[in-house]
Amino acid sequence: MTAVLITGVGAVAEEPRTDGDPGPWFDPAAHLGRRGWKYFTPATRYLLAAANEALGRRHDDPPPAGVAAERFGVVTGTQYAIARVHRRMDTVLTGEGVHGISPAEVPGFSMNTPGSQLAISTGARAFSVTLTNPVTAGLEAVQFAVTALRTGRADVVVAAAADQAPEDHGARGEYDAAAAVVLSAGGRASGTAGATRPLATVTGGISRFLPPGPAGDLAPAALDRSAARVAALAPSPGGTDAVRLLVGAPPAAAPHAAAVRDAVAEALADRGVPVRDADAGGTRPARHCAVSGLLDLIGPARAGETALVLSISELGHLTAIGIHRADPVGPEFI
Amino acid sequence: MTVVVTGLGAVSCFGSGTGALWEGLLGASRRPDPAPDVCGLPARPHLYAVPDGDAPARGTGRTGALLATAVAEAVAEAGLSAGDLLDAGLTVGTSLGDIDLSEPGVGAGAAAGAGADARPGAGAAAGTGPGTGPGPFGDAVGVPPATHRVAASLATRFGIGGPGQTLSTACSAGAYAVGWGAELIETGQADVVVACGGDAFSRVAVGTLQRFGLLDGECCRPFDTGRAGMVTGEGAAALVLESAESARRRGRPVHAVLAGHGWSCDAHHPMAPEPSGEQLRRSAARALAGIDGTPGAAVLHRAGVAVNDTVEAAAISAAVEAAGGSGGDVLGYAPKAVMGHTAGAAGVFGCVIAALVLRHGLVPPNAHVTDLDPDCPLTVPLDRPAPLARPSVLVSGTGFGGNNAVLTWRAAA
Structure with a gap:
């Protein structure tokens, strides 16, 4: 059976704060540079930051070298990708009507948009799949990636997850985060450029x-x-x-x-x-x-x-x- | 490992059951109804709505109710026992899940059957164990949002205990749910997988599609030169996928055999297809590699959005020609003309329709065509059902983000 290797990891996560600092926990410019992310939802920004770290690239770098685009896939877990956008749009639609919605924010109303932006940014053409079971979707992304590597649908897959928690931390103590692992099929791909050695075997x-x-x-x-x-x-x-x-x-x-x-x-x-x-x-x-x-x-x-x-x-x-x-x-x- | 279909289920604007679906497709006359909400527009948009009596609210939102209806039919037809389902898989394609639970007031009109359940938090009513409670936005502690709980409510209701994922690759979610279900079987993670997809009316979905100019104000007419966009539809569809060995062991008749499936991503734009269709062609080529020769028919994703329709037909035709055939030998069929775009259900409906086409040896006529699109390289049946010349059918699914999945099916030997 194909050995599946983890060749890179990345994460950004908000943690509970006790210092009363009301400022944002995540600075997109620090992770993504000054341009190119203005119309992305917060979950999309987190996802790109985590995946870029895992891939050892910067946001404006060309797609990763070391794997053909057609052999490079993305799978993303999320449960709240559209929650805030949906609520805002529903309020606008029922209040001022459809012209209150900005076309620039429309893509944010699709669960797959964070993953699709990652695929666009990294040129991943094997597949870009978004999984949405609450809580477990992030680890499911790894299960999905391992399966797809073993069935030969890709040679390298980024398995990732991103969420922006509901307002007030969902009243149940939920926080924002994104994480990503880069998985490659041993014997078929060396991993993306920059991965010098595998970290672990799945x-x-x-x-x-x-x-x-x-x-x-x-x-x-x-x-x-x-x-x-x-x-x-x-x-x-x-x-x-x-x-x-x-x-x-x-x-x-x-x-x-x-x-x-x-x-x-x-x-x-x-x-x-x-x-x-x-x-x-x-x-x-x-x-x-x-x-x-x-x-x-x-x-x-x-x-x-x-x-x-x-x-x-x-x-x-x-x-x-x-x-x-x-x-x-x-x-x-x- | 060979993956086969042993059960089919559907609920659509034609009502419950694959029988009603097939009759409706052959009738080729259905037009949309007014949507149950004005969606922030000057007038009510159109919707191919599921009749109220066919969307019984059973403690979920409307999509969950539709999915339960379709899965019950497929599981019954496959003759699966409670014991068979203990280790079975469940793959669900949906764009928005039980979104009605987050859209207060939706369902007060044409969708009155779901109205009683359409207020926020109503999903808690029947209870799926601890963690079930009032719904999605800030009105209770300990509850994930309702929208993507449909897989858990289905698994609980039917006792499906094996691997399960919800796939939300926009409008190709259903095609991916079927493909991923097959992967679970092919890799030995399950012998049986219930692969299903569903979506129901959403005020926000319809409003935003209109904002982008993607809706046709008359009806869905994908093969007509006057097409002006899609029209949304409600529905759910289900397949019982099974290893051929499992079906043989259980002595169940096989409705269709999965011959191949290919995936790809355009990695081009969040909402528009890559104009060359190269990635879609590549996934079609992989799916076609599983059959001998040219498929008899193609159940297209084609939804009435001119650019997308053109890219799809050209890509599939190019893949057929690269495999030694001719696009003109394939009967192109666009079911969305009479049932609307059912979003995460569409790809599963495509597969259910492919199985029905194989069963009956007929391709239904394409509806609402006054002036046939001259640029489609496939043959387009009009006015009456066309005989299926070869027992294989291609199903394509595309979605926002350039998420492509193509499957090919053949008749059981």
Whole structure:
């Protein structure tokens, strides 16, 4: 099976602030230069900033070298891409009528526009797909990219996510962010220019649907089934690496996520795979909307750690990505 | 691995069921209705609306209700049991999901069937477990926005426990949902995938399309030289995709076989196609590589926007010719003339229609043509159904952002 390598990562994220500073957390000019982003939505600007960092390019650079445009794809997760634009347009339409809408903002009313702007900016012509399941769409982008690399639809894919949280942080503690990882098919592409060595190898990705029952609990059989599949993404036992297990979910789904975490830890134990920092268990609050899981993946990817990263939504979506330290650089990775 | 279709479902302006869809397409006469909202325009725009009784609100927004209707039909036809669905996949193409839950007042008119559910937060009513609550904008804690919860409500309702994604590649979302569903099967991530797409009326969508001059004020007439844009439509469509081995094991009849599918992105403009159509041609070429010879018909994305229509027909014709055929040997069909542009559902409708064309061996006549577009290199059936000369059908999907997906289907052996 095609080895999938992570060759670059990038992220921008708003964090809760306690200093009372009301200023913007993100300076587009610092990331994107002085021109060319005025009509982009905030989520689009974040996405470009994160993806450019992952690709090691500047916004006004030509498309990345090292991969043909037709073999280069983009997949983007988002849940709120159009939320604010939609509300503003609806207010304008029902108030002053259609002429109150500026044509320049119309593209912002399509969920795929952030991803499409990234594809335009980077010249990605293999595909540009936008995924929109709440919370999990960011990690789903990695699952999608890994699958597309394995079926030969591209040689390099940027898997990314971007969201602008609702006003007042959605009354549930959500924050803006974007993150991106560059994935390449080992043996087929060297990654984009500037990637000097792979950071990590992706073992695989899966998604499942595990809806909470009427009492908020998970059906045990379905939970075990899913946990076994997640555990199977870990490297085979016998290796020297213990697995770091990172499980993220919105605070409302924390009990649900804890049950999944315990079931996955048990399934790993059944396979003889040790969990690193097992005593430091627990789950992580997913505060960055559909970007959360991808943000969780970036740390271990950058460090080349063996890890299973899970993203879980309140509604029942579950996505997991497995990584381990990069395979030794072979002749295929030049 | 071969991917086949064992179940079809649809709800459209013709009502519920693939039978009603096929009759409506053969009738070739449907025109749009007034939309349920004036959308900030001087007069009510047009809409190919789903009849109220065919959009039962069941605790979701209108798109969720339409999708549930289409998926129920497809799952029943495929004979899938609850056990079969435990590990099945679910891929959903939608542009706007349950957008009506975020558009207060929509549904008070022609879409009265959804009206009771059209106020913000109504999606909470039936409950899909913890996390379900009043909806999208600032009126409750602990709830993601309603618009893109349709996949979770479908998975919960039908007990679909395997891999699932919502794809929102604008107007090609449905074509990508089918292609991605096939990828899940081809890579062993699922044996069975319910691939579906749906979108319902949105005041903001219609208003902004009008702002861009993309709407035809009369009706959708993609093959007429007088065409002046698209007309939106409501609907949902579903396919049960399955590995050929799974269908054989379950003893289910096969309606169509996926022969190939290609994806590409223009990387050109957020709203307009790249004029040469090179990337669309490339995805068509990949899809055509899966069939022998020239497809008998092409179910086109063609929506009445002249530039897009011309680029699409030229690109597909060029791909057919590069494969040794002639565009004139392909029967071009544009269903949007009688059902409108159903956005994220359109690509799935294209595939359902392809399966029906293969089943009946007929291509429905193109509707609302007074003066035929002389620039279309494909053969355009008019006035009466045309026999399908070869048992293969191409389906194309394009969307804002230059997101192209092309699939080819052939009849079961």
